[in-house]
Amino acid sequence: MGVAAAQAEPSAQAEPILRHYVPVASWRETVMARIMRGALFATFKPFMRPPVPLPLQRGIMHALAVSMPGVSGVEIRHVKVNGMDMERITPKGVKPRHAILYLHGGAFCVGSPRSHRSITTRLATMAQAEVFVPHYRRVPEHPFPAQIDDSVKAYRYVLQQGFAAKRIAAAGDSAGGTLTFMLPAAAVAAGLAQPAALVMISPALDLNLNSSSVHERSHRDPLIHPSWGRQAVKWMKTPEGHPLGNPKALSLAAYPPALIQVGEDEVLFDDSTWAAQALARSGRHAELEVYLKRWHVFHVHAAVMPSAQAALRRQAEFLFNHWAR
Numbered sequence: 604m605g606v607a608a609a610q611a612e613p614s615a616q617a618e619p620i621l622r623h624y625v626p627v628a629s630w631r632e633t634v635m636a637r638i639m640r641g642a643l644f645a646t647f648k649p650f651m652r653p654p655v656p657l658p659l660q661r662g663i664m665h666a667l668a669v670s671m672p673g674v675s676g677v678e679i680r681h682v683k684v685n686g687m688d689m690e691r692i693t694p695k696g697v698k699p700r701h702a703i704l705y706l707h708g709g710a711f712c713v714g715s716p717r718s719h720r721s722i723t724t725r726l727a728t729m730a731q732a733e734v735f736v737p738h739y740r741r742v743p744e745h746p747f748p749a750q751i752d753d754s755v756k757a758y759r760y761v762l763q764q765g766f767a768a769k770r771i772a773a774a775g776d777s778a779g780g781t782l783t784f785m786l787p788a789a790a791v792a793a794g795l796a797q798p799a800a801l802v803m804i805s806p807a808l809d810l811n812l813n814s815s816s817v818h819e820r821s822h823r824d825p826l827i828h829p830s831w832g833r834q835a836v837k838w839m840k841t842p843e844g845h846p847l848g849n850p851k852a853l854s855l856a857a858y859p860p861a862l863i864q865v866g867e868d869e870v871l872f873d874d875s876t877w878a879a880q881a882l883a884r885s886g887r888h889a890e891l892e893v894y895l896k897r898w899h900v901f902h903v904h905a906a907v908m909p910s911a912q913a914a915l916r917r918q919a920e921f922l923f924n925h926w927a928r
Contacts, residue, residue, distance in 0.1 A: 624893070626896055636897075668719070673720035701926050703773075705775060729915060739753035780803035786801075801862070806874055809851070862917075
């Protein structure tokens with residue numbers, strides 16, 4: 604995937620490092636991107652929204668996830684962490700010195716460790732790290748803050764496995780990106796050291812879903828209908844005044860370095876831009892990567908799209924640059 608524009612890192616960062624990536628120039632990329640976009644418009648976006656019943660939404664998510672396989676060469680173990688299911692994904696033949704806590708997306712109401720193996724197994728091999736994927740509690744059965752509480756529980760578990768915080772990264776997509784954005788603040792509140800780095804794919808941060816990109820790019824985004832996001836916000840039932848209830852109100856002054864990746868054609872585009880700019884304004888290291896002509900969490904198509912593989916490799920490169928050796 605080529606870089607269309609790049610901005611050098613300033614000595615005292617006031618703006619995020621910005622990169623734009625054009626699609627990989629290959630027939631495979633062109634053909635599969637067209638197929639994937641059309642399939643999502645036909646089979647995902649019309650059904651992942653009210654009034655479609657939640658069990659059907661979860662079934663569709665699972666079925667489509669199975670069609671996007673992970674990679675071989677990893678060992679997947681299932682563990683229980685204080686009653687919470689978790690997958691531990693390790694490259695075969697490797698004793699990793701680094702760990703990734705991966706928080707899956709799905710509008711807080713669908714998705715699971717199984718649904719995101721296309722991403723998590725590749726990150727394990729590309730970053731040569733152990734990837735921990737908790738099956739955090741979902742809405743509407745478990746309103747906020749159950750999801751962030753489970754994220755902290757999972758992070759504490761990773762620390763307990765002998766990984767120092769300076770060798771741990773938190774990563775996530777969409778709703779999982781939201782949890783990743785909140786995790787450093789939640790970790791500090793729990794008396795835990797912050798992870799060494801954050802990687803977020805299109806985090807959802809505007810709880811009102813009223814940004815310009817929601818209105819202007821809805822017809823271009825083959826994955827997210829705004830009503831699906833509003834359904835999630837309604838089901839979250841976030842308590843008024845909760846210290847983690849509004850991601851945009853968090854203090855970012857001590858946050859770790861962050862990489863944010865976003866597709867050009869998605870409704871949450873403005874959220875990613877805001878996150879990168881807010882981190883930079885707080886004096887933190889922030890990198891924003893915009894993938895042209897791509898959609899929300901296109902990374903799940905890494906089995907068939909070279910651009911998705913390239914984006915995941917960029918995540919691994921970022922982590923290598925910010926983890927302690």
